[in-house]
Amino acid sequence: MTKEERMEKARALHKKGCNCCQSVVMAYADKLPIDAENAMNMAAPFGRGLAGTREVCGCVSGMAMVCGLTGHTADVRTLIEKFRTEEGDIVCGRLLQQGKKPCPEMVADAAGILSELLS
Helix, strand or coil: CCHHHHHHHHHHHHCCCCHHHHHHHHHCHHHHHCHHHHHHHHHHHHHHCCCCCHHHHCCHHHHHHHHHHHCCHHHHHHHHHHHHHCCCCHHHHHHHEEEEEEEEHHHHHHHHHHHHHHH
16 A cells, blocks of 8 residues: 555544544554454544543554554654654644644544555
8 A cells, every 4th residue: 555545544534433543553454463443442542632631642642553563663753753743743632722734634644654664
């Protein structure tokens, strides 16, 4: 799958009702060593900044989950910093307050950032 296809998949999943974390994780479901149902369930509590607390953005949590499940844990910090640079923050509440991009665009961006590592 191309970077653009993964980005579109993440965006479409979010528009269909997945939270930000689920959208990023499921855009990479084909690369994960667990089935799609377990991946969705694992990512469910991390939406809206960890259980709705608006703390760490679900996009960031999703990138970290995919890295962990694919053996790329050493790359998580680099991805987080890239997301922070592109989006302006990694905290859900502050990202929403900034209003620079809607969530479907940020999940697409996170999927794109991950593609640079996992392609």
